[in-house]
Every structure is written in structure tokens, then in C-alpha cells.
Amino acid sequence: MGQIIKGKPVADAITEQLAKDVEELKGKGITPKLTIMRIGENPSDLSYERGALKRYAKVGIDTEVKAYPENISQEEFIEEIKKVNEDNKTHGILIFRPLPKQMDEDIIKHVISPEKDMDCFSPINVAKLMSGDKTGFPPCTPTAVIEILKHYNVDMKGKNAVVIGRSMVVGKPVSMLLLDENATVTICHSRTKNMAEIASKADILVVGVGKAKMVTKDYVGKDAVVIDVGINVDEEGKLCGDVDTEDCLERASLITPVPAGVGSVTTSILGKHVIKACKAQNNL
Structure with missing residues (x-):
């Protein structure tokens, strides 16, 4: 049985560091x-x-x-x-x-x-993301995915990562960030054949397509780490992700919930970007 990993501890750890950084800047x-x-x-x-x-x-x-x-x-x-x-x-x-x-x-x-572009809207920041230039600002949500993996000590180096979704909001940027961590990345999308089969070979599965509970246990290999970036509303009007969490728990080792998963980390990442921009603009 897998473990549900929440975003709050990750956000709290980042926030703690933000407070120290702000104090240091205010001292100047x-x-x-x-x-x-x-x-x-x-x-x-x-x-x-x-x-x-x-x-x-x-x-x-x-x-x-x-x-x-x-x-x-x-x-x-x-x-x-x-x-x-x-x-x-x-x-x-x-x-x-x-x-x-x-x-x-x-x-x-x-x-x-x-x-000053904090969420990768400018084509210059998109180019920096694609070229691995760390002076840019990658989008906050994909960056939150990487921070969660790091916080829970998920080794990405050499691992098979499958990303479902190819949007510029999640799919493409998170793929680039995973590559930066030396993962081997496969991107699946609506035209992919045998998607469940490809996904089930992943060590790390990141899902961001915007289809409620689309990913079931057939998509999840034994002990895979599943990160759900989707935000949808189910038939009962409740928030849910792209992953059927209950169904996938028996296969996954770690899985993020919706709500209380990736979304709760994004504002902390945005804060991190603000500090980084502030330091750069003040030549610190």
C-alpha cells in the first residue's frame, strides 16, 4: 500500500527559508x-x-x-x-x-x-527553461513538482520518468526540469498509443492533462512515484485530480493527493522566484 505525500510540509520548509532570505534582504x-x-x-x-x-x-x-x-x-x-x-x-x-x-x-x-516575469510567460524565460539556463524563472507548478520529489528524497537521476500531458503549463516544462535532474523522460499525450502500458514502466509518473481520475492503477507500475498536477471537479462537485488516487494507491509507493498536493507548493515557489529576482536586480 502506497503512502500519500502532501504538499504542506514542502511548502512549510520553503517558507521557512523565505523568511530567512527576506530578513537578510531587509537587513540591507x-x-x-x-x-x-x-x-x-x-x-x-x-x-x-x-x-x-x-x-x-x-x-x-x-x-x-x-x-x-x-x-x-x-x-x-x-x-x-x-x-x-x-x-x-x-x-x-x-x-x-x-x-x-x-x-x-x-x-x-x-x-x-x-x-520580473515570475511564471515563465516571457519567451526569454521559456528559452532559458529549454536550454537549462538557471538564471530564468521556470513556471511555478512544474517547479513545485520537482521540489516535492526532492523533499521526499525521490532520486530522479537515471530514472524513467513519464509525463502525461504536453501543455506549456505543465507537460513540456516539467519534462525539461526532470531532464535537468538527469531523469530519462517520455512524454505521452492524446495521440499516444498504448499510453497505460508506457506509463506503467515509469519510476516517476507526472500527470497533468485536466481529465478527472483518468489515470487508474493500469497506468502505474509497482512502487512508482505518482505526482498528480490535475485539478478537476468530479460528479459530486468535489475537487479531484487526474489520478484516481484510491485505485492507484495499491501500486504506487508515493502519491500526491488533490487537493493538498502540488497546488499547495506553488505559492511558495512563486515566493522563491520573487527573492531570486530581488537579489538579481540588486546585484546580490
Whole structure:
């Protein structure tokens, strides 16, 4: 029977380090600051925002939320981003995505300053992620996956890692980060044949497709480590992941739950990115 590994201990360990880093920066007269730019009132954005504000208030990272109406024009929003880019007090920017339909993300992603882009929106940070350049900012959720594996002492070196999903939100970036840890990575997607068979050979299985409880025990090899990045709502209106946790527990050695798994680590990673950006911008 496998063990459920939660995100909270990982988040708490990172938060403890964040508090020390902030104290050190404040000793030098610098206060790290994150500016969140949100369009509209998407419930999942608001929930993430609340979690972030609460965590950063504890560690001493300054936060400012700039909320805009759902119908803001692209030109206006671009001007707003430029203002925050130029604000010396802001070290990190988080823009909630997806953006509303009047926005062209392919234009806006070139506007945000790569040095302040905390969630890999800028093509420069995407290129750094792909090339293994550690000065960039990889997306927070895939980075949380790696932090969880490290926290629970899962050795990635030389292991077979299978990633289900190829989006730029989870699949592709987490594959690159696993490669950086010297895992051997296979990416599965909607056109993959014999997906369950391929997945069942994995030492580490990362799932991020957005299909409730799609992954059953047939996908899981004996003693595999399963990381569930999906967030869905089941028929009963409850939050669930892409993995049928109960079903997979008898095969997996370690498995993350939904909720209380990967999602609970992402705000801590965002905080880590803010500290890193603050240090870089102050030549520390």
C-alpha cells in the first residue's frame, strides 16, 4: 500500500527559508515585492491570490494586487504592464492566465520584463527553461513538482520518468526540469498509443492533462512515484485530480493527493522566484 505525500510540509520548509532570505534582504534595506496583475474575478485566480497574500504576509514579502475589469482593452493592459515593469519597488510580476478573449497572449508575453516575469510567460524565460539556463524563472507548478520529489528524497537521476500531458503549463516544462535532474523522460499525450502500458514502466509518473481520475492503477507500475498536477471537479462537485488516487494507491509507493498536493507548493515557489529576482536586480 502506497503512502500519500502532501504538499504542506514542502511548502512549510520553503517558507521557512523565505523568511530567512527576506530578513537578510531587509537587513540591507531591501524589501522584496510582488505585484499581481489580475483581470476579472476568476474564482481560481482569487483563491490563488488569497493563498499567496497570506503566505507572503507571514514571511515579509510586500504584495500589491492590481485588479482590472474583465473588459479592459489590450492597449490599456499593455500600458499597465509597462508601468509595473518600470516600477523599481516591484521585483516580480504575476499575470493571471488565461487572459480574456480580447487579449492576444502572443503579443502580451513580449511586453512583460523577463527579469520580473515570475511564471515563465516571457519567451526569454521559456528559452532559458529549454536550454537549462538557471538564471530564468521556470513556471511555478512544474517547479513545485520537482521540489516535492526532492523533499521526499525521490532520486530522479537515471530514472524513467513519464509525463502525461504536453501543455506549456505543465507537460513540456516539467519534462525539461526532470531532464535537468538527469531523469530519462517520455512524454505521452492524446495521440499516444498504448499510453497505460508506457506509463506503467515509469519510476516517476507526472500527470497533468485536466481529465478527472483518468489515470487508474493500469497506468502505474509497482512502487512508482505518482505526482498528480490535475485539478478537476468530479460528479459530486468535489475537487479531484487526474489520478484516481484510491485505485492507484495499491501500486504506487508515493502519491500526491488533490487537493493538498502540488497546488499547495506553488505559492511558495512563486515566493522563491520573487527573492531570486530581488537579489538579481540588486546585484546580490
